[in-house]
Structures are given as C-alpha cells and as structure tokens.
Amino acid sequence: MKGSVGTSIALHTLVLGWAMISLSAPAPLTVADVEAFPVDIVPIESVTQMQQGDKSAPMKETPSPKETKNQKAVENAENAGENDIDLKTPPTPTKKPVPIEAAAAPKPVERPAPTPTPEQNDVKEIAPEETAPKPVETASLPQPKPEPTPPKPEPTPPKPEPMPPKPEAAKPTPAPVQAENSSETGELPPTPPIPMAKPQPPKPEPPKEEAKPVEKPVEKPPEKKPEPPKPTETAKADTKATDASKPTDKKEGKKQDAAKSSSSQKSDFNADQIAALLDKRDASGGGAKRSATPASTGSTKPSNGAKLSLSEMDALRGQISNNWSTIAGIEGLQGMIIRVHMRLDQSGAIVGEPEVSSSGGSDTARRTMESSARRAVLRSSPFKNLPADKYDSWSEVVVNFDPSELGL
Amino acid sequence: MEQVALEAATHDVSLWALFMQAGWVVKLVMIGLMGASVWTWAIVIDKYVNFAKARRQFDQFEQVFWSGQSLEELYRTLSDRQNVGMAAIFVAAMREWKKSFERGARAPIGLQMRIDRAMDVTISREAESFEARLGSLATIGSAGPFIGLFGTVIGIMTSFQAIAGSKSTNLAVVAPGIAEALLATAIGLVAAIPAVIAYNKFMGDAGKLSGRMEGFADEFSAILSRQIDEKLQPRQAAQ
Numbered sequence: 001m002k003g004s005v006g007t008s009i010a011l012h013t014l015v016l017g018w019a020m021i022s023l024s025a026p027a028p029l030t031v032a033d034v035e036a037f038p039v040d041i042v043p044i045e046s047v048t049q050m051q052q053g054d055k056s057a058p059m060k061e062t063p064s065p066k067e068t069k070n071q072k073a074v075e076n077a078e079n080a081g082e083n084d085i086d087l088k089t090p091p092t093p094t095k096k097p098v099p100i101e102a103a104a105a106p107k108p109v110e111r112p113a114p115t116p117t118p119e120q121n122d123v124k125e126i127a128p129e130e131t132a133p134k135p136v137e138t139a140s141l142p143q144p145k146p147e148p149t150p151p152k153p154e155p156t157p158p159k160p161e162p163m164p165p166k167p168e169a170a171k172p173t174p175a176p177v178q179a180e181n182s183s184e185t186g187e188l189p190p191t192p193p194i195p196m197a198k199p200q201p202p203k204p205e206p207p208k209e210e211a212k213p214v215e216k217p218v219e220k221p222p223e224k225k226p227e228p229p230k231p232t233e234t235a236k237a238d239t240k241a242t243d244a245s246k247p248t249d250k251k252e253g254k255k256q257d258a259a260k261s262s263s264s265q266k267s268d269f270n271a272d273q274i275a276a277l278l279d280k281r282d283a284s285g286g287g288a289k290r291s292a293t294p295a296s297t298g299s300t301k302p303s304n305g306a307k308l309s310l311s312e313m314d315a316l317r318g319q320i321s322n323n324w325s326t327i328a329g330i331e332g333l334q335g336m337i338i339r340v341h342m343r344l345d346q347s348g349a350i351v352g353e354p355e356v357s358s359s360g361g362s363d364t365a366r367r368t369m370e371s372s373a374r375r376a377v378l379r380s381s382p383f384k385n386l387p388a389d390k391y392d393s394w395s396e397v398v399v400n401f402d403p404s405e406l407g408l
Numbered sequence: 409m410e411q412v413a414l415e416a417a418t419h420d421v422s423l424w425a426l427f428m429q430a431g432w433v434v435k436l437v438m439i440g441l442m443g444a445s446v447w448t449w450a451i452v453i454d455k456y457v458n459f460a461k462a463r464r465q466f467d468q469f470e471q472v473f474w475s476g477q478s479l480e481e482l483y484r485t486l487s488d489r490q491n492v493g494m495a496a497i498f499v500a501a502m503r504e505w506k507k508s509f510e511r512g513a514r515a516p517i518g519l520q521m522r523i524d525r526a527m528d529v530t531i532s533r534e535a536e537s538f539e540a541r542l543g544s545l546a547t548i549g550s551a552g553p554f555i556g557l558f559g560t561v562i563g564i565m566t567s568f569q570a571i572a573g574s575k576s577t578n579l580a581v582v583a584p585g586i587a588e589a590l591l592a593t594a595i596g597l598v599a600a601i602p603a604v605i606a607y608n609k610f611m612g613d614a615g616k617l618s619g620r621m622e623g624f625a626d627e628f629s630a631i632l633s634r635q636i637d638e639k640l641q642p643r644q645a646a647q
Binding site: 001003004005007008009011012016019020 | 422423424442445446447448449450451452453454457
C-alpha cells in the first residue's frame with residue numbers, strides 16, 4: 001500500500017507540475033478594441049418632422065442651421081443660408097477667395113440682386129420719370145408722361161442713389177445720339193411699338209442700333225433684375241412704353257424698353273439658366289433664411305417640423321364629409337374603414353388621382369363607398385384652411401373614414 | 409485584503425495563483441480534495457496490482473490443485489508459506505482436516521461442518537481484504553463533488569463580499585474570484601470521477617474473485633466430504 005501511495009503522490013505531482021507549466025496562464029482573450037456603436041431607436045416622427053439644422057453640428061435642444069453673418073432679413077425665406085435670394089441649393093463651403101481682382105467685379109452685380117422684384121418695377125418707372133424732364137428739352141409731347149409718373153414718385157427717390165453710376169456712364173454716350181434722335185423722334189411717335197419689336201428686323205433698325213451700343217455695356221446689371229418678372233410684367237412695361245410712346249425719343253426710355261424686350265425674349269430660353277452661367281460669383285448655394293443661434297443638429301431640408309394639428313386634420317376631414325353624398329340604406333358597412341390617400345399642391349388642390357382603398361364590410365358596400373369617397377374627395381378639392389407653413393406635412397395626406405361616423 | 413487579492417488576480421490567472429489567492433476555507437477544501445485524489449489513486453494502483461496478483465495466484469493454484477498432485481504434498485509445500493486466496497482456503501481446510509484426524513475424530517458430520525466453517529472464515533477474511541478501502545473510494549466518489557461545491561460556494565461568497573467592498577461590478581474584478589471558487593469544484597470532480605469508476609470496477613472484480621473462492625471452497629468441501637466418507641466407512645465396517 002505504501003508503494004502505491006507513493007506512486008499516486010508521484011503521479012499527482014507529475015500531473016500538477018505539467019498543469020502548472022502548460023495551463024499556467026490561459027491565453028487572455030484578445031478582444032478587438034471596438035468602440036461601442038450607439039444605436040438609438042427613433043420614432044419616425046423625428047425624421048419626418050425634423051427641423052432644419054446642421055447635420056454635422058452637435059445636438060442641442062432645438063435644431064438650428066449654421067449661424068449666418070448676413071443678418072439682412074428676407075421675408076418668406078425657407079432655406080437657411082447667407083444669400084440674399086432664397087435658393088434651394090444647400091450652402092456650399094466658401095473657398096479661399098484667391099483672386100481678389102475677380103472679387104471686385106462681382107460687386108456691381110451684387111447690388112441689383114438684393115431687391116429682386118420691387119426694383120425691377122422701379123426701373124421702369126424711373127425711365128419715364130427721368131424722361132419727364134427731357135421731353136421739355138426735346139419739345140416732344142410732354143402731357144402723357146406726367147400722368148404715369150405722379151403715382152410713383154415715392155419709390156423713385158431711392159433709385160437715383162444706386163443708379164447714378166449707370167446713368168452717368170450712359171449719359172456721355174447718349175448725348176450725341178440724342179441730338180440725332182431728336183430729329184428721328186419727331187417721326188417716331190406714330191410708331192410706338194417699335195422698341196418692343198426689336199426682334200423683328202424691319203422697321204426699328206435705327207433706334208435699335210442706337211440703343212444697343214449704349215445698352216450693352218451699362219445695362220447688363222439691370223438685365224439681371226428682369227429675371228424674376230413674369231411675362232405679364234414685361235407686358236405691362238410694354239403697355240407703359242406704348243402709353244409713353246412719345247418718350248421713346250428719350251435715350252433712357254428706349255434703353256429700358258429695349259432691355260425689357262430683350263429680357264422677355266431671353267426668358268423664352270430660360271433666362272435663369274443663362275444668368276446662372278453668367279454668374280461669376282462663387283458658387284454659393286443656400287437660402288436667405290437667417291439664423292442667430294449657433295448651429296445644432298437637424299435636417300438639411302427646410303422644415304419647421306410642424307404637424308397638422310388634430311383640429312386642422314378634423315377640418316380637412318370635415319371638408320370631405322361635407323361633400324360626401326350619403327347613400328341611405330347600404331348594408332354591410334359594419335367594420336368598414338375607407339382610406340383615402342391623396343397628394344395636395346400648395347393651393348390645397350389634389351394632384352393626380354386620390355387613391356381610395358377600404359377594408360371590412362361587404363364587397364358591394366365597399367365598392368359603393370369607395371366610389372362615393374372618391375367623388376367626395378374630388379369635389380372638396382381644393383381644400384381650404386390648410387396652414388401654408390405646414391405644407392410639408394399635408395403635401396401627402398392619408399385620411400381614414402369610418403362610414404358609421406359619417407352618419408350613414 | 410480581498411480587494412487587493414482581486415486586483416492582483418486581474419493579471420495572474422494561473423492555477424497556482426488561483427490557489428494562492430483563495431480563502432483559507434477554500435484552500436483547505438482544495439488541499440483535502442487533492443489528498444482524496446492522491447488516496448483514490450493510491451487505492452486504485454494498490455487494488456489493481458493486488459487483484460492482478462490474486463488472479464494470477466488463483467490460476468496457478470487451480471492448475472496445481474487439479475493437476476492430480478497429492479493433496480497431502482500440496483499441503484506440505486503450502487503450509488509453511490504466507491498464503492492468500494484459494495491457497496489460504498485450501499490450507500485452512502487441510503489444517504482443520506489434519507487436526508481432526510490427529511486427535512481421532514469420530515463424528516464425520518462434525519468434521520465436515522468444522523472444515524466448512526474454517527473455509528467460510530477464510531473466504532470472508534480474503535474477501536474482506538479484497539474489498540478493503542473500496543469503501544473509501546465510494547465515499548470519495550460520492551462526497552467529492554459536494555465538498556468541491558462547498559468550496560465553490562464559500563469562494564463565491566467571499567468574492568461577492570469583496571465585490572461589495574470594492575463597489576465595482578467590472579467583470580475583471582468579478583471573474584478571478586469566481587474562477588478561483590470554481591477551481592474547488594474542478595478538483596472535487598477530478599478526485600471523484602476516477603474514484604467512482606474505480607469503485608465500480610474493483611467491486612465487480614472483488615465479487616468475481618470471491619465467487620471463484622466460494623466455488624473452489626464448495627468443490628474442495630465436496631472432495632473432503634468424499635474423503636471423510638471413504639476413510640470413516642472402513643473404520644465403521646471394522647467395528
């Protein structure tokens with residue numbers, strides 16, 4: 001027995017010794033140093049109702065786009081940015097302005113930009129106004145001109161300030177031409193629409209040529225302004241010009257008209273595009289909405305995160321149910337739900353066909369109710385009383401109806 | 409102190425370190441289980457050797473016994489030796505036979521009974537020696553895991569107390585204490601599993617050997633009974 005105990009002890013020592021050596025330190029788990037990946041479960045509302053902000057900015061209580069330096073407020077601007085015009089394109093990071101000489105050139109261009117639409121009208125008005133004194137010199141018919149001018153003396157005063165450089169630049173050249181014109185203008189009155197007809201080669205060749213050289217160098221900037229106006233505006237200008245047909249003898253009047261007509265022509269092949277091509281400014285997108293607070297996380301899409309309130313939703317629903325011609329005595333309406341999916345434009349009118357689907361109830365009743373729902377929806381287009389600032393949330397609407405709630 | 413041990417343990421998780429950082433109760437349990445394991449294997453080796461030897465001796469003896477050699481001669485060669493197993497039974501029976509005839513026993517039934525008793529006693533003594541210490545194997549086999557579990561529970565208790573003291577639930581703090589505690593269960597299993605297997609095996613072997621001895625005893629008893637009848641009948645006839 002002693003021998004076997006000794007053997008046993010020897011065996012155990014051997015095994016333990018081997019275990020100490022070979023199993024002494026199990027290889028430590030080499031865990032790859034992976035950063036924990038945070039996953040948030042976000043309700044869909046926080047995406048669809050996200051307010052405009054800056055994606056790369058840190059999170060804050062209220063989303064806000066990058067702080068803008070340009071604090072000139074632009075009304076109804078939706079897109080954040082430093083621009084004076086509200087553009088949909090996202091703001092591009094400004095690069096180093098290397099060519100300083102080039103930077104000088106854009107300046108005159110920028111000036112017309114700030115006040116797009118109103119100025120344009122002013123320009124037209126100035127023309128007759130400035131022409132007003134001149135008729136006296138040229139002894140052409142002065143009576144009709146005072147008439148258009150009286151209503152617009154107020155807007156004109158500010159004009160002279162920004163304009164001075166141009167008229168001065170224009171004046172020197174027109175001066176000699178004016179003399180020639182005076183003789184021609186005597187003939188011109190009977191042909192008032194001539195400046196308009198610039199594209200038409202036949203008659204107006206002499207005035208056009210006179211106007212052209214002057215116009216090209218100086219009037220370029222004003223051409224930019226006419227971009228926004230619609231054809232109707234230019235038409236107005238035309239009528240004005242015809243009203244003041246006599247002032248055509250005036251260099252200025254002609255210039256304006258010619259500019260107008262040229263711009264109206266250009267609008268046929270997308271003046272915006274050409275203006276954009278001619279635009280030598282830095283390609284800085286961005287809107288004109290100002291932000292005073294530092295940037296914080298939000299969506300890049302301009303949105304105020306508003307959702308249709310319950311009462312507004314009810315109002316929409318009410319408009320449909322008001323137009324719902326109820327059909328009495330339909331059976332199988334129990335548990336029926338009619339679902340109307342429609343797209344609306346800014347005015348509240350339906351775009352395309354509303355999609356109507358339903359579930360529950362009998363087949364025939366469902367078919368009847370679907371068609372009556374479609375009729376009701378189409379009849380109640382355009383929808384009224386939808387808040388314009390929440391267009392994002394009601395551009396696509398899904399309304400559910402329970403026929404039993406409609407009193408059918 | 410536990411905290412210090414836990415902090416140190418984060419760097420060293422070798423067996424020896426695990427043992428050294430354990431509490432004294434767990435250490436005692438581990439040492440006891442190691443002793444039990446040593447004892448188990450000592451018994452295993454001892455029994456294995458003994459049983460093999462016994463089996464060999466049985467075979468040899470049976471060979472000699474059934475070779476037709478005179479029982480008197482066989483007794484003479486064996487009587488002055490230290491005998492085990494079948495030889496011991498044979499010697500015991502022969503001794504009883506001799507004693508009875510030297511003193512001139514008269515009752516054949518009483519002689520037969522005495523010889524059987526002597527053989528039974530020898531069988532039970534031999535069987536006892538075969539089964540000696542197998543009981544401790546059974547004990548180690550059944551109690552080993554429990555003792556190990558006790559060590560584990562104590563170890564985990566102390567390590568949880570240490571965690572409560574260090575106020576950290578970091579796995580690096582918790583793990584060494586638990587590993588150390590589990591070591592006790594591991595040692596318990598290491599001791600118990602061979603013990604259970606060996607116990608079952610050696611109990612079976614011991615049963616077989618005793619069966620063989622009993623078989624031999626019965627056969628030898630039959631032979632002796634015949635001899636008694638043969639020797640006593642002429643005497644009775646002579647009377």
